[in-house]
Amino acid sequence: MPRPATLLRLAALALLLAFLIVPQRFAPLFVPFTEYGAPPIYDQGSLPMLALAHLGTVFAATAVSAIVAIGLGILVTRAGGAEFLPLSRTLVNIGQTFPPVAVLAIAVPLVGFGELPTLIALFAYGLLPIFENTLSGLQSCPPAVVEAADGMGMSPRQRLLAVELPLAMPLILEGVRLSLVVNVGTATIGSTVAAKGLGEVIIAGLLSNNTAFILQGGLVTGLMAILLYELMGTVERRILRATHLA
Amino acid sequence: MVQALHARRRIDRLGALLGVVAMVAATTLPFVVFKANRIASGEPRSLLAALPSAPLLLASVALLAVAAAFVRQARARLAAAVVGVLTVALALAWAADALTPAGNRLVRISPGAGCWLLLLAFALIATDALARLRPGPLARVGALALMAAAMWAAFAAGLFDQLSIMREYAVNASGFGRELRQHVLLALGSVGAATLVGLPLGITCHRVPRVRGAILQVLNLVQTIPSIALFGILMVPLGALATAVPLAADLGINGIGPAPAAVALFLYALLPVVANTVVGLGRVSPVAVDAARGMGLTSWQVLGEIELALALPVIITGIRIVLVQNIGLVTIAALIGGGGLGTYVFQGVGQTAIDLVLLGAIPTVALAFSAAVLLDALVDLTGRAAP
Known part of the structure; x- marks a missing residue:
């Protein structure tokens, strides 16, 4: 007998998929939000394709942020990179004060309209939580454990791979999870610069004064963010169980 | 102890890296972008082409870059970096003045990649020095107020009036x-x-x-x-x-x-x-x-x-x-x-x-x-x- 929470998640997933595949079935629900006989369901593109493009952008950007942020986190916690630690810390803090819209808008004249500026903005925004968590994960390894690893004759590389990274893994994964979920929401802004994604539905609603579109875009994105959060939680537990058994 | 002595003699790697970035930005990248009007396509201008006093500026940038690499005392690094930021900002204002024909309101001058990178490099050195100094809360607010006052004075004096962003x-x-x-x-x-x-x-x-x-x-x-x-x-x-x-x-x-x-x-x-x-x-x-x-x-x-x-x-x-x-x-x-x-x-x-x-x-x-x-x-x- 699955737990109620699991059932709720499955129901949410079923709802999301049903809406994406046969949106017209939900039309009566959205009719009250339209005026002057406007279409109740987004009809200017395929919803499943937009959702896939949206997820693709988010995953691609978060993957690159994860690689860069974890790499940087490892670098500045090694003896050779210690000089870069105070600066990278401060930069991460300052980086958070840049609104994503500003990053997006500045990237457009440099790289043109479309997916690329969105990828850049999401990449920059996703860096911060992952880097911060990698840092605290690596720095919170008990010194006794690190010393024991040294005492066993491990090389710095072995120590990192076999001791420090596994110990820091829960925090690092939590950072990736946070980035991923925040990016699902932020990616909607990308549609203001013509990136493919669910933001298109919302923007179309704003432009044509059609609240039904805005609701659809918002609800689908929100549902995706929640489901992704839960999914990442499960993946995290799986990975952690696997590494601890090994 | 030996390690500490060793560390003291070594050059600052972050400073050296940022110093190299500053030098490359100053010598190879466009310092400003020149447009005949708002919608014309931009022509990049290097520091040397944009400013009559460029060799002097390049020399001071080089000096500051060297200082970033070799001076290890945080206060001195901070001072060098602040001088660097001010120099680049002034150079930008002068370049805009020099490139704008007198009385011309159509020409648009924007900072180029080199200028941004120079500002970034010096700002990073300053940030790094500040992070190492660990100033108290009141000192940080004071530094912020100083920055705001400097910006306000620059705008009030019309220093950047020839730049495209100020035209906007x-x-x-x-x-x-x-x-x-x-x-x-x-x-x-x-x-x-x-x-x-x-x-x-x-x-x-x-x-x-x-x-x-x-x-x-x-x-x-x-x-x-x-x-x-x-x-x-x-x-x-x-x-x-x-x-x-x-x-x-x-x-x-x-x-x-x-x-x-x-x-x-x-x-x-x-x-x-x-x-x-x-x-x-x-x-x-x-x-x-x-x-x-x-x-x-x-x-x-x-x-x-x-x-x-x-x-x-x-x-x-x-x-x-x-x-x-x-x-x-x-x-x-x-x-x-x-x-x-x-x-x-x-x-x-x-x-x-x-x-x-x-x-x-x-x-x-x-x-x-x-x-x-x-x-x-x-x-x-x-x-x-x-x-």
Whole structure:
């Protein structure tokens, strides 16, 4: 007998998929939000394709942020990179004060309209939580454990791979999870610069004064963010169980 | 000991790297971009081509770059970096003056990649030196005030008037103050309201564990709704309210404009305030609370004088997070006619005019950065005052 929470998640997933595949079935629900006989369901593109493009952008950007942020986190916690630690810390803090819209808008004249500026903005925004968590994960390894690893004759590389990274893994994964979920929401802004994604539905609603579109875009994105959060939680537990058994 | 001696003799690798970046930027990349008019395509101009006094400037940049690599004392590095930033800023202003034919209002001069990279390199050296000096909260606020004063003086003196971004400002000068005020008002107002509502809500969550999960869950759900959608969705009930209740419309509550933006920003701000209040109150040691009760303090006194006072740094950290976040989010309010500096960002995107984008983006970043510095100082001060 699955737990109620699991059932709720499955129901949410079923709802999301049903809406994406046969949106017209939900039309009566959205009719009250339209005026002057406007279409109740987004009809200017395929919803499943937009959702896939949206997820693709988010995953691609978060993957690159994860690689860069974890790499940087490892670098500045090694003896050779210690000089870069105070600066990278401060930069991460300052980086958070840049609104994503500003990053997006500045990237457009440099790289043109479309997916690329969105990828850049999401990449920059996703860096911060992952880097911060990698840092605290690596720095919170008990010194006794690190010393024991040294005492066993491990090389710095072995120590990192076999001791420090596994110990820091829960925090690092939590950072990736946070980035991923925040990016699902932020990616909607990308549609203001013509990136493919669910933001298109919302923007179309704003432009044509059609609240039904805005609701659809918002609800689908929100549902995706929640489901992704839960999914990442499960993946995290799986990975952690696997590494601890090994 | 041997290691320490070794370290002292070695060059500073971060400084060396940034020094090399500065030199490469100064010698190979375009320092400014020259456009015959607003829509003409830009022609890159190197530092040497843009400025008569360029060799002198290059020499000083080289000197500062070397200083960054070899001077290990943080104060001296900070001074060198600040001189570097000022030199590049002045060079930019001079280059714009030198390249603009007298009386020509059509020519557009924007900072090029080299100029941005130079500013970035020196700003990074300064940031690094500051991070190592670990200044106290008041010193940080002082440094911020100094920076603001220097900027204000530069603008008041018209130093950058020939730059394209200031030309955009001149065109929008009449509305800029209004949008800036609107931006600040929306950000501060929403965070203020969220604090007024969030504090009691957080205290309730702390005192009544039964409702805690439900309240935090609902606020978490609100956070997953993308901002542009929440802005849009809120236009409906507020529009309906304005139609149904004329008084609401008279008060400025409307489907389009700042009202839905203010409500959405308020909703986004609630979660961090409530969550941090709960965390902060949860961290207060029960011993302190028991001792206060034993001293005969009433339940309200315990809450106000002990629990909230001890939880204050964590609560202010929550307010800092939402204030910085909301200053950024207000830019999106422009999409639904809410005004604010986002107006220029989206106009700029629409016209592919990067200088107009920057006219909206740079003040936004400056506002968020200042808010972060000020509230961080407040967190430190309250944390120090509490035992």
